[in-house]
Amino acid sequence: MTILSNITRVHKLINPLKRTDNLLVVIRRTFASNGSFDYDLAVIGGGSGGLACAKEAVNQGAKVAVLDYVTPSPQGTKWGLGGTCVNVGCIPKKLMHQAAILGESIHEAVAYGWQVPSVESIKIDWSALTQAVQNHIKSVNWVTRVDLRDKKIDYINGLGEFKDPHTLIATMKNGSKKELTARNVVIAVGGRPHYPDIPGALEYCITSDDIFSLSHPPGKTLVVGAGYIGLECAGFLNSLGFPATVLIRSVPLRGFDQQMARVVTAEMEEKGIKLEHKCIPLSVEKLESGQLKARWLNTETQEQHEDLFDTVLIATGRYALTKQINLPAAGVNCVSPNGKIIADAEQTNVPHIYAVGDVLEGRPELTPVAIHAGRLLARRMFSGAAQQMDYDNVATTIFTPLEYGCVGVSEETAVQRHGADNIEVYHAYYKPTEFFIPQRNIRNCYLKAVALREAPQRILGLHFVGPVAGEVIQGFAAAMKCGITMEQLMNTVGIHPTVAEEFTRLNITKRSGKDPNPASCCS
Template sequence: MAALCRGRHRWKRINILNVFTRSLTGKFDYDLLVIGGGSGGLSCSKEAAQLGQKVAVLDYVEPSAKGTKWGLGGTCVNVGCIPKKLMHQAALLGTAVKDAKKYGWQISETVSHDWATMAEAIQNHVRSLNWGHRVQLQDKKVKYLNLKGSLVDEHTVRGLTKAGKGTILTAKNIVIATGGRPNYPTNIPGAMEHGITSDDIFWLKKSPGKTLVVGASYVALECAGFLTGIGLDTTVMVRSIALRGFDRQMAGLVTDYMEAYGTSFAWKSIPKRVEKLSSGALQVTWTDTQTGREHKDTYDSVLWAVGRAPETKTLGLDKLGVELNEESGKIVVGADESTSVPNIYAFGDIGEGRPELTPTAVKAGKLLARRLAGQSTEVMNYDNVPTTVFTPLEYGCVGLSEEEAETRHGKDGIEVYHAFYKPLEFTVAERDAGQCYIKVVCERGGDQKILGLHFTGPNAGEVTQGFSMGLQCGATYSHLLQTVGIHPSCAEEVVKINITKRSGLDPTVTGC
């Protein structure tokens, strides 16, 4: 205890000396110090360095509850977008192999999937990205520090090594870009002891086998989709609704396709406990909230996808008076990413009300760096940000959902154009296209400005990306009609769309 007290007094003396020295010299170790080495933090730091700022990045990954850890690059690179998309691609290739027979390919042997081969290749790619980020920081003269950072004051950060050795760093401005981590439910016995999260699934050496995915966010559905696609028995347990925050009709199409694709759904169900049997299997007990009945089944893996929590607890924000949203735990930020404390900024997933998307964090980080360097006054525009859910049938969207448009403009103030279409690729393969659908939500009056665009089908991300620029430019329905489509493509169905929901006519596309 005496040693601990001496340690505290030593840090106090260092902090006082540090502040005193700064007040005399007016100098800092860095112009900008970024806490968090994810996509946003790296983007911000590299941009600042390019503009002549002296910059350091602190990044430290706390292992998951299962001990999974990874390198520089944050969630997207290590346990998010990149490995997710690659495993989604593995699943798409499995579907393509089935389609190939209809196209004349002679595939004589039984096709099976090997998890270890896929996982090793993806993990090696992620490691190459980790190394690439370190090289980029070095090339751009950004100091990379593998330290766990916490704030001492508005210009000072304490960094801790894995061994517990402390370092004091000062900066004119401090940026927090620590992102978030998956939640475990705290009221379900065995949840953490026997379950995994998205922090673990991409780094498993062995197949997860028969898997229960608890949750219905895009993370849950994407994971369930690629697990089903590579041939694993997969069930999604849904407490209330799927894809909360997305268009309701589109969410239903996504889950309908997944059920037809082979994923099982336990709707309106709440898990009660997870127990490990002597056989090694995990027995899950849950309640059907519609009937009140209790059910049990066994699984090889239980994947919790029940939300994410911001990485704010260890930053010392409360001592500095940085305002947090009490409910979400996220940092309250202004339009310029400023916090309630001068010289401290925050952006990305950790910011209250910000979309939890890599591209927005990357762009917001660059713009923040330019403003802090005095090179720009431009702030991030968070309107009409496109995104795609990489489920077996991909869902891309930009702008307002139909529900949001109704709330803002009234049911009589919007016009919804829609179409069910069949991708040409599905025809020979005899695949069901019942959930391939396009919806364009417009203002009803005037030029019929497009408020939102929604698309389910192959390559949804590629389709949505192009149309998202149109929304940024104020596209109208007449602009769509003036656009020449590329034939034959799925994207051309968007510019051909002409049936309104209000008309009650059949929106099924027939012919060219």
């Protein structure tokens, strides 16, 4: 590492000549190949964070290997290189969500004058949908493989684990073992869905690992869990024509602003999704008909209920895949009870072993977070950079039927940190222009800004429920990074008529008690 660090310092001195970048890479790889390790960096896990770190490390002249292997789900589903986001997460979820939106748009087109024959007979072809989604995923898998090859990153399709702090063993598909050594190791194994310990869960239930490639239409579906994965799946399934019921153990969207969570679930109920509050699953039984009999308990009334479903989808959280990689052999002991790694600036208690992405304790489980953290880590390891990942004010969106986008803290967290008397909450209901033809429900189109009460009222959190919430919140996320205040927001001229401009029109506080409903679309 000392030799490589010296090379980096020399490079910074002569870089103004603009002729040294390729030379630096050649020199560094030469030293790596002649050193005591096979690689400068080995990454365990081929998801977004691990791949971003690997590719940036190569850009900095490091010799890199990526170990990645997908253990099949209990239902036998597995996938290619790219991690959760590409294969069974963000990408297929957004495509399914889009399919649901298109279905609703076809029906609404009639009100706009489109002559759509036999609207009542319109239904989704589940096989065609899943095939289209899987074709796109496979294309991304292929592009990712080609990208690693072009960047001369050694891709090892094997299940990696530690033999000692610098040695990894990869178990290949045929059972053979491959051993390699690395000066630095990045753990980026992510997580997999958790199954509740009830009869029939492993045998008969699916998870988000399975739904996007399910070989048959899901039919009437029970979703167990009301986090963002559970609500998103219930939302697009219901909109695609498959009735959905959701079991909510405690509160929906735990960790998010709870007022906004209630707005989201109110919209879901109005769309026909059945929500069973304060309920936990007891068992799932497969009948001779092929249907599944699910039983659950209402923990408030102690009443038991049961119903028949075609599919039961478990969405009760995820666990980190750290037990499979033999962390004790590496001396890594900074592991939380749920298996996640506790790391300071992505560094474990072993100085040359790092972690990025969903495997980290207390960090947002978001693809862009893992990617950015991975890149910054590689620059710190191999180019002497100092920039750390900033995990604050990271925006995200829940792709429920009416989307929820947010950045910053919830109202509850703001009050907890600063006190209710020191917080001002601006809020409003609004009327999206596109909801007037046809007359769609606008009762749950709502947004709010959580700010400090003292001038200039720095904004702590922005929350928006409505159409294209992800597109709306992204721009405001940049403003949050710059420390935007309510004064600045109110003095921003909006683009009319858009739903994003509603943030610039906020002027009513909860404290005032005034009606937050607009008088008109231009008020």
